[in-house]
Amino acid sequence: METLQLRSRNWFGRTGKDGFIYRAWMKNQGIPADMFEGKPVIGICNTWSELTPCNAHFRELAEAVKKGVLEAGGFPVEFPVMSLGETLVKPTAMLYRNLVSMDVEESIRANPVDGVVLLCGCDKTTPSLVMGACSVNIPTLVISGGPMLKGHWKGKDIGTSDVWRFDVAHKLGQITPQEFVEAEACMARTQGHCAVMGTASTMATMVEALGLSLPNNASIPAADARRKVLSQLSGRRIVEMVKEDLTLSKILTRKAFENAIMVNAAIGGSTNFVIHLLAIAGRIGIELNIDDFDKYSQNIPLLANIQPSGENYMEDLYYSGGLPAVIKEMKAIIHNDAITANGKTMGENCAAAEVYDRNVISTMQQPFKPESGIVVVKGNLAPNGAVIKPSAASPTLLKHSGKAVVFENIEDYHARIDDPALDIEATSIMVLKNVGPKGYPGMAEVGNMALPKKLLEQGVTDMVRISDGRMSGTGFGTVVLHVSPEAAVGGPLGLVQNGDVISLDAHNRTLQLEVSEEELAVRRAAWKQTEKMHTRGYVHLYQTHVEQAHLGADMDFLKGGSGSEVARDSH
Numbered sequence: 001m002e003t004l005q006l007r008s009r010n011w012f013g014r015t016g017k018d019g020f021i022y023r024a025w026m027k028n029q030g031i032p033a034d035m036f037e038g039k040p041v042i043g044i045c046n047t048w049s050e051l052t053p054c055n056a057h058f059r060e061l062a063e064a065v066k067k068g069v070l071e072a073g074g075f076p077v078e079f080p081v082m083s084l085g086e087t088l089v090k091p092t093a094m095l096y097r098n099l100v101s102m103d104v105e106e107s108i109r110a111n112p113v114d115g116v117v118l119l120c121g122c123d124k125t126t127p128s129l130v131m132g133a134c135s136v137n138i139p140t141l142v143i144s145g146g147p148m149l150k151g152h153w154k155g156k157d158i159g160t161s162d163v164w165r166f167d168v169a170h171k172l173g174q175i176t177p178q179e180f181v182e183a184e185a186c187m188a189r190t191q192g193h194c195a196v197m198g199t200a201s202t203m204a205t206m207v208e209a210l211g212l213s214l215p216n217n218a219s220i221p222a223a224d225a226r227r228k229v230l231s232q233l234s235g236r237r238i239v240e241m242v243k244e245d246l247t248l249s250k251i252l253t254r255k256a257f258e259n260a261i262m263v264n265a266a267i268g269g270s271t272n273f274v275i276h277l278l279a280i281a282g283r284i285g286i287e288l289n290i291d292d293f294d295k296y297s298q299n300i301p302l303l304a305n306i307q308p309s310g311e312n313y314m315e316d317l318y319y320s321g322g323l324p325a326v327i328k329e330m331k332a333i334i335h336n337d338a339i340t341a342n343g344k345t346m347g348e349n350c351a352a353a354e355v356y357d358r359n360v361i362s363t364m365q366q367p368f369k370p371e372s373g374i375v376v377v378k379g380n381l382a383p384n385g386a387v388i389k390p391s392a393a394s395p396t397l398l399k400h401s402g403k404a405v406v407f408e409n410i411e412d413y414h415a416r417i418d419d420p421a422l423d424i425e426a427t428s429i430m431v432l433k434n435v436g437p438k439g440y441p442g443m444a445e446v447g448n449m450a451l452p453k454k455l456l457e458q459g460v461t462d463m464v465r466i467s468d469g470r471m472s473g474t475g476f477g478t479v480v481l482h483v484s485p486e487a488a489v490g491g492p493l494g495l496v497q498n499g500d501v502i503s504l505d506a507h508n509r510t511l512q513l514e515v516s517e518e519e520l521a522v523r524r525a526a527w528k529q530t531e532k533m534h535t536r537g538y539v540h541l542y543q544t545h546v547e548q549a550h551l552g553a554d555m556d557f558l559k560g561g562s563g564s565e566v567a568r569d570s571h
């Protein structure tokens with residue numbers, strides 16, 4: 001084992017004063033001396049927090065990981081990092097994704113760990129941990145917390161996507177305030193993250209498709225005992241990965257990223273996937289750009305019939321064969337030879353998978369929906385691109401021209417959306433400015449703005465909506481997101497005025513503001529930045545350095561990595 005040159009030996013293997021200090025204070029936890037003798041030290045990076053309800057069961061998972069690490073002859077050490085609960089954190093958890101990635105990176109590098117297990121669950125906890133780990137690049141294995149079981153309310157299955165439906169029904173008086181509150185407990189009734197293919201499930205799928213987890217990580221429910229088994233097996237496996245020196249960069253090849261994009265299309269993953277995968281690629285040093293998302297998902301149909309693009313829930317995906325069964329359906333197009341965390345290839349991992357329910361996992365020949373993935377539209381309204389998820393949109397609106405109804409920021413939207421005097425009709429295009437990375441700040445999930453009450457009452461269920469913000473992975477509608485550059489940095493979105501005609505053509509990948517270049521030049525000269533730019537603290541750092549959405553919204557100085565070496569000692 002000594003020939004492995006474990007990095008932890010630079011702490012625990014030392015003689016003299018330094019070794020004394022590194023070992024002595026660990027011993028106050030009741031750790032026998034032989035635990036320091038050449039055993040791979042496995043960090044368990046835990047995002048457990050009662051303020052991140054989706055991750056509140058992670059102490060149990062950490063115990064299962066520890067069992068596995070000990071069984072394999074390693075030494076587990078659990079440590080906390082900042083945890084981002086999607087539902088409670090204001091103004092948006094995304095503002096802090098990059099901060100957590102710094103916490104994770106520095107925590108791993110600064111400490112005597114040879115390998116690390118990342119316990120991820122709620123949306124941002126996955127990309128932030130993977131990004132941070134990439135910038136260190138030691139052997140790393142991801143375990144997701146698993147989805148909640150589906151909810152039940154008045155005889156119907158429900159999940160997070162129903163939040164948007166309940167909101168409309170409540171507004172229209174179709175359900176009472178009491179029923180609305182009752183549905184809360186009926187929906188979120190078990191441990192785990194959102195039960196639909198929201199961003200958390202998309203991220204759990206992403207890590208499995210990238211090869212960063214053991215097979216079936218994506219869909220085993222949090223409440224299923226097999227989630228603990230997966231955790232224990234992951235604990236065993238990370239010790240072997242350390243011995244094999246299977247670092248992140250050996251798994252995260254260009255092929256792995258292409259696989260992740262193709263799989264995301266097949267499962268109808270969240271648009272947030274684009275931003276997070278770009279940021280991860282930036283950390284590990286793989287060339288990936290926004291056009292790759294369109295290119296590699298273009299011919300992939302929707303195979304998984306899961307909300308919000310379909311009807312079912314993550315647990316149904318597991319019972320129907322899990323992600324390996326989906327990937328096996330794609331074996332003619334996927335990179336089967338991509339290496340994964342268990343040392344086997346993606347093709348080997350999926351070879352024995354079977355589909356048990358064709359209503360949940362369809363075939364490439366007879367897919368659930370022919371069009372899926374992420375469409376990247378460009379034009380004078382979004383020179384660097386914007387994204388739309390066709391599987392969650394209304395097919396008839398994917399090509400649409402309409403007059404803009406402009407909201408200058410989120411407060412303006414809230415103040416006027418239900419004003420009976422608002423000049424808006426079903427064919428209008430709703431435009432929301434200043435909800436991008438710098439403008440909000442943090443690029444909030446407000447892009448799927450609720451439709452005006454007066455149109456809802458007329459039975460309108462979808463309209464084209466355009467913004468520089470994001471949308472919850474559980475959301476749906478004909479929603480154009482991530483417009484880059486954003487309004488707050490002077491992007492053309494900031495120049496749109498009420499009544500301008502906008503043309504969206506998702507089939508031809510265009511988004512055009514039908515206003516002359518001369519007129520736009522006049523407006524550009526008069527444009528003023530209206531959003532608050534913070535002058536202190538993390539938000540100042542973020543607003544100063546965050547990049548635009550089409551680059552992954554990481555901070556410019558965080559790109560790449562600094563390795564795992566630390567030369568100097570603390571005393």
Ligand code: FES
Pocket residue numbers: 054085086087121122123160193194198200
């Ligand atoms: Fe945590 Fe949806 S709120 S995953």
Ligand code: MG
Pocket residue numbers: 086123199445471472473
């Ligand atoms: Mg979210």
